[in-house]
Amino acid sequence: MSDVILEDSGVPVHLAATNNRKWAIGFTLSVIIIFAFYQYVYTSLPGEVQNFFRAWLPLTSLGEAMIFVLMALGLNIVVGYAGLLDLGYVAFWALGGYVAGWLMSGFFDSKTINFGGHPPVGLPNGIHINFWLVLIIGGMFTAVWGVIIGAPTLRLKSDYLALVTLGFGEIIPQFFVNGENVGGLNLTNGTQGITPIDDITVFGHAFGVFDLQWKFLIYSALAGLMIILSLRLRDGRLGRAWLAIREDELAASMMGVPLMRTKLSSYAVGATAGGVGGVAFATLINGVFAERFNFAISIIILAMVVLGGMGNVWGVMIGAVILSWINSTGLVQFGNVVNGALGTNINFPSFNFLIFGLLLVMMMLFRREGFIPEARTRVIMHETTDHQGAH
Amino acid sequence: MTSTAIGVRKRIQINTILVRLSIFLIGLGVFSWLGVNLVRGPADFVTVAIQGLNNGALYALIALGYTLVYGIIELINFAHGDLFMLGAVFSASLLSERLHAVTSTPANWGLLIMTLILAMAFCAALNVSIERVAYRRLREAPKLAPLITAVGMSFILQFVGLHWVGSAPKNFNTVIPTTSMNVAGVTIRYSTLMIFALTIPLLLLMVFVVNKTRQGKAMRAVAQDKDAARLMGVNVNKTISFTFALGGAMAGAAGLMYEQTVGTVSYNLGFQLGLIAFTSAVMGGIGNLYGAVLGGLLIGLIQGLNDGLPIGLGQRWSQSVVFGILILLMVYRPAGLLGKATTEKV
Numbered sequence: 165m166s167d168v169i170l171e172d173s174g175v176p177v178h179l180a181a182t183n184n185r186k187w188a189i190g191f192t193l194s195v196i197i198i199f200a201f202y203q204y205v206y207t208s209l210p211g212e213v214q215n216f217f218r219a220w221l222p223l224t225s226l227g228e229a230m231i232f233v234l235m236a237l238g239l240n241i242v243v244g245y246a247g248l249l250d251l252g253y254v255a256f257w258a259l260g261g262y263v264a265g266w267l268m269s270g271f272f273d274s275k276t277i278n279f280g281g282h283p284p285v286g287l288p289n290g291i292h293i294n295f296w297l298v299l300i301i302g303g304m305f306t307a308v309w310g311v312i313i314g315a316p317t318l319r320l321k322s323d324y325l326a327l328v329t330l331g332f333g334e335i336i337p338q339f340f341v342n343g344e345n346v347g348g349l350n351l352t353n354g355t356q357g358i359t360p361i362d363d364i365t366v367f368g369h370a371f372g373v374f375d376l377q378w379k380f381l382i383y384s385a386l387a388g389l390m391i392i393l394s395l396r397l398r399d400g401r402l403g404r405a406w407l408a409i410r411e412d413e414l415a416a417s418m419m420g421v422p423l424m425r426t427k428l429s430s431y432a433v434g435a436t437a438g439g440v441g442g443v444a445f446a447t448l449i450n451g452v453f454a455e456r457f458n459f460a461i462s463i464i465i466l467a468m469v470v471l472g473g474m475g476n477v478w479g480v481m482i483g484a485v486i487l488s489w490i491n492s493t494g495l496v497q498f499g500n501v502v503n504g505a506l507g508t509n510i511n512f513p514s515f516n517f518l519i520f521g522l523l524l525v526m527m528m529l530f531r532r533e534g535f536i537p538e539a540r541t542r543v544i545m546h547e548t549t550d551h552q553g554a555h
Numbered sequence: 556m557t558s559t560a561i562g563v564r565k566r567i568q569i570n571t572i573l574v575r576l577s578i579f580l581i582g583l584g585v586f587s588w589l590g591v592n593l594v595r596g597p598a599d600f601v602t603v604a605i606q607g608l609n610n611g612a613l614y615a616l617i618a619l620g621y622t623l624v625y626g627i628i629e630l631i632n633f634a635h636g637d638l639f640m641l642g643a644v645f646s647a648s649l650l651s652e653r654l655h656a657v658t659s660t661p662a663n664w665g666l667l668i669m670t671l672i673l674a675m676a677f678c679a680a681l682n683v684s685i686e687r688v689a690y691r692r693l694r695e696a697p698k699l700a701p702l703i704t705a706v707g708m709s710f711i712l713q714f715v716g717l718h719w720v721g722s723a724p725k726n727f728n729t730v731i732p733t734t735s736m737n738v739a740g741v742t743i744r745y746s747t748l749m750i751f752a753l754t755i756p757l758l759l760l761m762v763f764v765v766n767k768t769r770q771g772k773a774m775r776a777v778a779q780d781k782d783a784a785r786l787m788g789v790n791v792n793k794t795i796s797f798t799f800a801l802g803g804a805m806a807g808a809a810g811l812m813y814e815q816t817v818g819t820v821s822y823n824l825g826f827q828l829g830l831i832a833f834t835s836a837v838m839g840g841i842g843n844l845y846g847a848v849l850g851g852l853l854i855g856l857i858q859g860l861n862d863g864l865p866i867g868l869g870q871r872w873s874q875s876v877v878f879g880i881l882i883l884l885m886v887y888r889p890a891g892l893l894g895k896a897t898t899e900k901v
Binding site: 247251316320322323326327330331334335338339341342459463466470474515517518521522524525528544545546 | 629689693696701702706708709711713826833872874878879881882885889
């Protein structure tokens with residue numbers, strides 16, 4: 165056991181590097197193939213084949229999957245790297261979404277600000293800022309919120325922390341639901357949400373509602389960036405400090421790791437990813453709707469992290485793609501097929517609760533380290549607390 | 556040497572002053588809010604307060620389940636709120652749908668008591684089996700594992716509830732009358748009286764079991780030190796199961812009372828109420844029985860006042876108020892009102 169811990173991830177360093185390279189090539193190739201397929205092949209296919217792909221592999225759900233990869237990797241930094249359970253991750257998603265809603269739409273129509281944005285034709289009112297700039301602003305905004313939420317709460321024990329994050333995850337979406345009248349000011353448009361959101365522009369090209377394959381490419385690039393960031397951070401000084409805290413807080417602080425600062429930075433990085441994901445998601449569904457930001461989303465993202473293997477970037481990526489697809493498309497389509505074949509009328513999407521609940525329980529009972537674990541995580545997740553028996 | 560020591564002490568003092576000042580300001584705000592409302596309409600104030608205490612009694616019953624389980628295995632049982640929801644759904648489908656007890660007749664009162672006992676047994680059995688299937692295997696695992704399992708369990712129970720009552724809230728006629736009486740301008744619903752008539756004996760029974768019986772002694776021993784308790788001949792697994800049964804029974808009783816006073820059940824009821832109840836448990840000091848009851852009543856009171864008073868944030872901010880309290884508590888007094896501050900054990 166001890167040699168596994170000493171060796172950073174259980175495999176020799178050069179092996180880990182080639183492993184990463186294989187995964188990276190695989191990820192890039194799949195993205196390019198999917199993009200090329202939808203850009204060049206799809207339109208020339210016969211109608212039935214097109215219908216099949218539209219039903220089972222729509223571009224919206226692919227784009228959504230990439231955004232979930234981004235957000236799951238963000239949560240992975242908090243839960244997988246630093247070992248802090250965050251049950252309110254949806255709050256950052258919502259905050260990012262509303263940054264896009266505020267800065268990329270005609271919502272504040274008393275002002276007319278256009279900073280490299282792409283307002284709809286004939287509707288110049290409102291604040292229209294360039295998508296890429298909004299991504300950065302959204303990321304920074306949520307990072308600040310991550311620190312605001314983290315600063316008073318990170319002193320708490322792990323299970324209390326989970327509860328407080330859950331509390332924030334409830335308060336912030338409730339603020340957005342009720343935000344159409346905050347001291348007489350309409351900040352969020354309540355349950356109606358803010359729509360439409362401006363197009364994404366790349367070098368003067370605008371990608372609107374129907375340029376989904378391009379949007380998919382952009383979201384994949386964001387997810388890819390997050391993958392690189394996660395891998396680089398993990399091997400760096402900060403990443404090693406996170407892992408040390410996850411494994412033994414006391415020992416880490418004895419070794420000179422500043423606990424608060426390190427935990428806060430994990431919160432900030434995780435929150436940034438959530439915010440960027442929120443901005444991206446707003447452009448995908450062309451709006452921000454307060455009621456979409458519910459507790460179930462926090463749990464689904466957590467399940468993505470758990471399924472693939474906490475702490476392992478590639479595992480989390482695969483987990484996010486699979487669960488996001490099941491959630492958005494797979495379950496409904498599968499239900500249609502079963503109901504059509506058997507003549508039944510079962511409401512398959514309602515099985516969401518069962519699937520995600522069972523998944524979490526089964527994974528924790530039988531394969532705590534996830535399906536694609538790191539050797540290091542496996543050791544930790546099977547460590548018993550026997551030596552701490554004096555509770 | 557000396558100068559650094561003084562410097563450190565000074566910083567701590569400024570921190571304490573800031574904390575005290577903010578507590579004072581928050582307290583001042585709350586009291587002036589209460590004062591203004593009390594002066595504007597004393598009778599309304601008392602009516603709203605009693606309604607708040609009515610909910611508070613339910614929160615107290617649910618909070619007991621959290622506090623018992625946390626006290627013994629240091630696990631926040633996220634699924635507990637959904638257990639309460641299933642208790643409410645069970646009572647609704649048995650009492651109102653199967654037995655058609657929808658009016659306030661003596662025979663129906665008998666059925667109500669019977670359902671109360673059955674709902675308690677149902678939730679107790681369910682809670683024990685959840686512990687047996689999921690939590691027991693993870694007792695020695697890192698803390699993240701049982702927490703995530705509990706969240707998963709909560710989802711599974713919600714699924715059961717969803718398929719039992721459907722996705723929309725369902726209304727039922729109740730045995731407990733919905734009428735109210737008027738005492739000096741203060742409106743008191745009969746159901747509130749019934750809640751207290753049922754809750755107080757249950758709480759007393761609970762305190763008796765934990766403090767006076769042999770099984771209760773075993774519970775306290777296991778909570779203090781599992782290994783030592785085992786060496787003294789206490790059956791640890793059985794004791795933990797008993798604790799889950801006790802907590803489940805309280806949730807079942809709360810479920811029936813909720814269904815009978817509110818008259819509406821829905822599958823996602825447990826999530827919100829569970830969180831409120833957990834806040835109550837933390838407020839009172841988690842692991843402390845009296846603390847859970849005190850916290851439940853206080854939270855119920857605060858929520859009732861906020862929702863019902865003319866000058867207040869109103870019902871739509873209700874959740875935010877409760878979680879705001881939770882966060883403030885965690886920041887200023889994580890040990891709760893009655894709890895003792897402990898350092899984290901290593």
